Amino acid sequence: VSGRGIPAGWPAGYLADASGDHQGLSLVLFMLFVTVTLVITAWAGRRRSSSVEFFAGGRLFTPAENGLAIAGDYMSAASFLGISGLIALFGYDGLLYSVGFFVAWLVVLMLVAELVRNCGRFTLADVLTARMRHRRVRFAAGTASVTVSVLYLVAQMVGAGSLVGLLLGGSGAAQTWTVICVGALMVVYVSFGGMRATTWIQIVKTVLLMGGAVALTVMVLVRFHGDVDGLLRSATVGSGQGHAFLAPGLRYGGSGTSRLDFVSLGLALVLGTAGLPHILSRFYTVPTARSARRSVVWAIGLIGVFYLMTIVLGFGAAAVVGSDAVRSSNEAGNTAVPLLAEALGGGSGTTGGAVLFAVVGAVAFATILAVVAGITLASSASVAHDLYATWRRSERRGRRKAAARAAVPRPRPAEAATPGRVAGGVAESGEAELCEPRAQRSEEEMVEDEVRVARWAAVGIGAVSIALSLYAQDQNVAFLVGLAFAVAASANLPVLLYSLFWRRFTAKGAVWSIYGGLVPALLLVVLSPVVSGKPDALFPGVDFHVFPLENPGLVSIPAGFLAGWLGTVLSREPADEGAFAETEVRSLTGAGAV
Amino acid sequence: MIGRGPTGPRTKESSVDEQHGADPGTLGLEDPWRGIPATERGAPKVPRVRTAEETGGGFGGAVPEAGAGAARGFDEAGADRGDGNGRAGGTSWAGENGRAGGTSWAGENGRAGGDSWAGENGRADPDGAVVERHRRAELYLEVQHSPAFAEVRDRYRGFVFPVAAGFLAWYLLYVVAATTAPGLMGRRVVGQLNVALVAGLAQFATTFLLTWAYARHARLRRDQAALDLRWTLATRAEQERVR
Numbered sequence: 001v002s003g004r005g006i007p008a009g010w011p012a013g014y015l016a017d018a019s020g021d022h023q024g025l026s027l028v029l030f031m032l033f034v035t036v037t038l039v040i041t042a043w044a045g046r047r048r049s050s051s052v053e054f055f056a057g058g059r060l061f062t063p064a065e066n067g068l069a070i071a072g073d074y075m076s077a078a079s080f081l082g083i084s085g086l087i088a089l090f091g092y093d094g095l096l097y098s099v100g101f102f103v104a105w106l107v108v109l110m111l112v113a114e115l116v117r118n119c120g121r122f123t124l125a126d127v128l129t130a131r132m133r134h135r136r137v138r139f140a141a142g143t144a145s146v147t148v149s150v151l152y153l154v155a156q157m158v159g160a161g162s163l164v165g166l167l168l169g170g171s172g173a174a175q176t177w178t179v180i181c182v183g184a185l186m187v188v189y190v191s192f193g194g195m196r197a198t199t200w201i202q203i204v205k206t207v208l209l210m211g212g213a214v215a216l217t218v219m220v221l222v223r224f225h226g227d228v229d230g231l232l233r234s235a236t237v238g239s240g241q242g243h244a245f246l247a248p249g250l251r252y253g254g255s256g257t258s259r260l261d262f263v264s265l266g267l268a269l270v271l272g273t274a275g276l277p278h279i280l281s282r283f284y285t286v287p288t289a290r291s292a293r294r295s296v297v298w299a300i301g302l303i304g305v306f307y308l309m310t311i312v313l314g315f316g317a318a319a320v321v322g323s324d325a326v327r328s329s330n331e332a333g334n335t336a337v338p339l340l341a342e343a344l345g346g347g348s349g350t351t352g353g354a355v356l357f358a359v360v361g362a363v364a365f366a367t368i369l370a371v372v373a374g375i376t377l378a379s380s381a382s383v384a385h386d387l388y389a390t391w392r393r394s395e396r397r398g399r400r401k402a403a404a405r406a407a408v409p410r411p412r413p414a415e416a417a418t419p420g421r422v423a424g425g426v427a428e429s430g431e432a433e434l435c436e437p438r439a440q441r442s443e444e445e446m447v448e449d450e451v452r453v454a455r456w457a458a459v460g461i462g463a464v465s466i467a468l469s470l471y472a473q474d475q476n477v478a479f480l481v482g483l484a485f486a487v488a489a490s491a492n493l494p495v496l497l498y499s500l501f502w503r504r505f506t507a508k509g510a511v512w513s514i515y516g517g518l519v520p521a522l523l524l525v526v527l528s529p530v531v532s533g534k535p536d537a538l539f540p541g542v543d544f545h546v547f548p549l550e551n552p553g554l555v556s557i558p559a560g561f562l563a564g565w566l567g568t569v570l571s572r573e574p575a576d577e578g579a580f581a582e583t584e585v586r587s588l589t590g591a592g593a594v
Numbered sequence: 595m596i597g598r599g600p601t602g603p604r605t606k607e608s609s610v611d612e613q614h615g616a617d618p619g620t621l622g623l624e625d626p627w628r629g630i631p632a633t634e635r636g637a638p639k640v641p642r643v644r645t646a647e648e649t650g651g652g653f654g655g656a657v658p659e660a661g662a663g664a665a666r667g668f669d670e671a672g673a674d675r676g677d678g679n680g681r682a683g684g685t686s687w688a689g690e691n692g693r694a695g696g697t698s699w700a701g702e703n704g705r706a707g708g709d710s711w712a713g714e715n716g717r718a719d720p721d722g723a724v725v726e727r728h729r730r731a732e733l734y735l736e737v738q739h740s741p742a743f744a745e746v747r748d749r750y751r752g753f754v755f756p757v758a759a760g761f762l763a764w765y766l767l768y769v770v771a772a773t774t775a776p777g778l779m780g781r782r783v784v785g786q787l788n789v790a791l792v793a794g795l796a797q798f799a800t801t802f803l804l805t806w807a808y809a810r811h812a813r814l815r816r817d818q819a820a821l822d823l824r825w826t827l828a829t830r831a832e833q834e835r836v837r
Contacts, residue, residue: 092790096772099797103765106801110754110808232786247780248772248790259773266769293812300805304798578731581738585792588746589823 026167026354030364033208034185037201037369044197046239052326054451055122055381056284057195058155059594062107063291067298070282072202073167073374074299075209076102077367078481079160083307085411087314088173090328090339091235091245093252094314096262098307101267107274107302109296115500115587117283117292121594123378124492125386129399131499131583132507133242135390142386144491145277147518148484152276153372155480156468160368161409166335167361172473175265177586179469182369187462189373191455198377199285205370210306212363216337216356217309219344220316224461231312234319245318259261261549265482270555275492278378289590301472320344323525372465379461381501383396384454475538479530482551483521495565500587502568504575509568516563517540517556524552729834737827746819752810761804768793 047053059067077100086094118128125141160182161175189197224231229457232246240243252262273279283292317326317336320343329335345352495513498505524547525531533543549555568575586592715812737743772779772790 092772092794095794096769097789099765099768099794103761103797103801106761106808107758107806109805110758115811229785229787232791236786241779241785243782243788246716246786246788246791247776249776249780252773253776261771263769266766281745290817293809297805300801304802308798576731576736578728581734582732584747585734585737585743585823585827589743589820589827590751590826591827 020158023167023358025358026361026365030365031364033204033366033369036204037185037189037197040042040200040204041193041197042201043480044194045192047196049194049448049451051122051385051447051451053196054194054454055281055377055385057199059285059287060407061285061295061545063286063294065199065284066282066291066295068206068248069202069285069300069374070279070295070299071302071306071438072206072370073278073282075206075367076156076481077163077364079215079307080154080209080213080308080367081163081334081337081364082332084314084317084340085326085330085336087311088317088321089323089333090251091239091241091315091318092248092252094208095311096248096252096266097269098310100266101273102300102304102307103121104270104273105296105300107271108279109293109300111497111500112236112274112280113283113292113296114289116280116496117286117289118286118587118593119500119583120280122284123381124277124496125382128449128495128510130586131505131579132510133579134507134510135394136166137507137510137514138386139390140374140511141391141492141495142382144487144514144518145382145386146379146461147522148183148275148488148492149277149375149382150461151480151487152278152484153379153461153465154468154472154549155484156368156372156375157465158475158480160372161469161473163334163361163364163368166330167338167364175473176470180466182372183462183469185369186372187374187459190377190458194451195281195285197480199282199375201370202460203526205366206276206302208366209365210302212359213306213309213313215317216341216344216360217312220312220320220340223316223320223344230293230318231315235315238319238321239323239457241323248334252364252452257548261551264486264549264551264554266488267557268485268486268551271489271493271557272553273488273495275488276485277382277492278374279451279490281378281381282374289593301332301374313340316340318493325559331400339423376458376461376465383457383461384450388453388457389446389450398561429486440479477524479550482553483525485552486551486556487518487521489553490521491515492517494557494560498564498568499583503577505580506568506571506573506575507563508571509564509566512567513560516567519558520559521552524549524555528552580591597766614643641653708810732826733831737823740824742819742826746816749811749815753808753815757804757808761800764800768797
């Protein structure tokens with residue numbers, strides 16, 4: 001793979017001026033991970049490139065493999081470093097994140113995973129259009145998916161840049177190069193390796209991350225001789241807050257607005273996960289709904305244990321390192337776990353401390369790389385399979401209609417008609433297109449085309465994300481993760497639940513539901529204090545904020561549900577009973593599933 | 595694997611999840627002829643489909659007919675297709691082949707030929723698609739209204755809806771309590787543990803517990819019935835097609 005050369009150049013000069021030994025070790029470990037992942041990519045890239053292979057990795061992963069990959073997609077560096085850091089700084093209020101991120105998986109398990117696996121092929125839009133055969137539905141779903149993915153990507157890549165600054169003491173130039181290299185690597189993974197490479201990278205990353213977290217947690221517990229109560233007592237002392245450290249209110253206890261903001265975030269976290277495109281697309285890598293369920297059970301086990309460990313690590317950092325020391329290293333607390341690792345290894349300046357610090361840094365990088373690859377793949381699938389295909393097919397259809405106008409089709413009695421292939425996925429045959437002998441060939445070309453477009457879409461999305469991340473590098477973009485969840489919960493989840501469960505839901509309702517969640521969510525953020533009016537806002541100079549909350553979920557999620565209901569009620573034509581019957585039967589029995 | 599000859603009495607359930615590295619298409623779940631050379635198709639090795647009769651599933655009055663007709667339907671179809679048409683892609687009932695087919699596109703654009711008999715035989719029939727769509731909708735509506743499917747759906751909804759409402763309410767209560775009643779949440783229970791921490795750990799515990807309960811419920815109460823329906827439906831669709 002040509003990508004091999006990309007990362008080789010950049011750290012060389014950087015390595016030279018790295019002051020401590022842990023930087024060097026971090027880089028070596030990280031390069032090892034990059035090499036392994038590139039080998040995986042090269043191996044996966046040698047296979048034939050059908051769309052099933054590219055978008056779903058051949059659909060033959062086992063539940064355990066897919067569960068590991070789902071966990072890998074979900075456990076970002078933000079949760080490894082960010083949540084532990086928040087717990088180290090704010091105690092209990094940081095723990096609330098862990099709970100929200102974790103409980104969300106019940107929604108995925110019970111309401112989404114199996115049904116989506118049974119009805120869809122590659123993307124969220126497939127599930128919707130299985131029932132509402134409408135180009136506008138597919139286009140809207142594709143747009144929402146790409147929006148969520150890009151928001152999430154930028155948050156991750158900016159995080160990668162600042163991580164370099166934190167862990168390796170790098171300057172602005174180092175951060176810029178990190179963002180560019182992470183972007184380039186993720187493009188290489190996705191466009192050469194497709195879903196198969198991305199999945200194996202996630203698996204490797206999950207093993208590394210879980211291994212690192214387990215090792216640190218065990219060391220913390222050993223240090224306190226297994227006495228959790230003692231750990232908590234030390235944490236209250238180390239935080240300097242006393243018992244208030246273990247009670248709610250340190251971070252979100254201020255004004256009524258900040259409390260509402262927290263409820264909003266909590267709602268977005270618990271409902272957003274089920275609408276994340278890169279999570280949904282993972283269910284298509286296993287053969288059946290039953291395997292999809294079993295992979296989610298695996299993922300829940302891993303994610304639950306992981307978040308429990310972040311709690312121990314967060315309190316451990318408060319106890320061992322102390323909240324003030326964490327805060328002085330990084331305002332947001334992102335260095336809590338690396339500092340904890342250093343302290344557990346023997347403290348600053350010792351070999352053990354340096355090694356552990358380096359390991360944690362490398363694991364965090366691996367985490368970021370894997371997560372961005374997963375998101376890039378999901379968004380490139382949306383671009384190619386939903387947006388591009390909508391445009392391409394509408395164009396073809398226009399041409400065909402023009403041709404059909406010339407030739408009037410002969411009417412035929414129903415009995416003599418085609419021995420109908422009833423039921424199942426591809427049962428619908430073309431209309432006038434059947435006349436064309438070249439029709440099938442062009443259909444196959446279109447599939448090849450789709451994969452080709454997806455590869456290039458990954459390049460395009462990579463370029464856009466790199467540009468946005470470089471622009472946002474010095475901004476406070478912590479709100480972007482919460483925003484991505486809010487958009488997913490407002491635009492993707494309502495339409496998904498409605499089309500799976502609501503008999504009367506119509507195509508108009510679907511389109512309204514998506515835009516009715518997407519537009520308010522984005523609009524409210526633009527009008528919120530994170531964009532203007534505050535000193536740490538995106539545009540601190542101006543003030544056009546009217547919406548008080550930082551997270552729009554509290555308003556935009558109900559808006560999405562309401563818009564879907566309204567659009568359905570206002571539809572002139574009723575819902576297609578047969579289409580709903582098909583969706584319901586297929587979603588619960590797996591009949592006709594690909 | 596089912597549909598691929600003498601692999602012994604494997605249950606349907608295991609065969610669905612174990613692929614042994616094969617392409618899902620070769621499972622033969624949806625297309626019993628796949629992977630069998632054309633010359634053998636006249637006498638296909640009929641998979642032993644456990645019928646609705648045996649399992650007490652199936653839907654409505656169509657059950658015995660569908661069950662008994664399974665083998666016959668396969669035979670007829672096999673003979674019918676031994677005419678050199680080969681498998682022009684259209685036979686797969688479920689469209690498991692990785693082509694850009696699938697329901698998703700179907701109505702949006704009209705599919706390329708080769709996916710229906712009309713296409714294979716070169717009969718251009720614009721009305722065929724409409725008729726076909728109708729028949730498909732009718733079949734699905736029939737299944738949807740059948741007692742067997744109602745059973746599966748009720749079991750699913752009967753478990754998932756109350757439980758989902760329960761855990762969402764419990765989570766929201768937890769979040770709202772943390773923001774509105776910090777005093778209550780800060781009250782100590784034992785040692786350093788306070789109500790808030792206990793509630794947080796309880797959220798973890800209930801999530802693990804409900805995951806286990808759901809998986810168990812689905813495995814014991816839903817999987818077999820759903821799979822039976824899927825098979826009955828597949829058989830039935832085959833029959834309709836052959837008829």
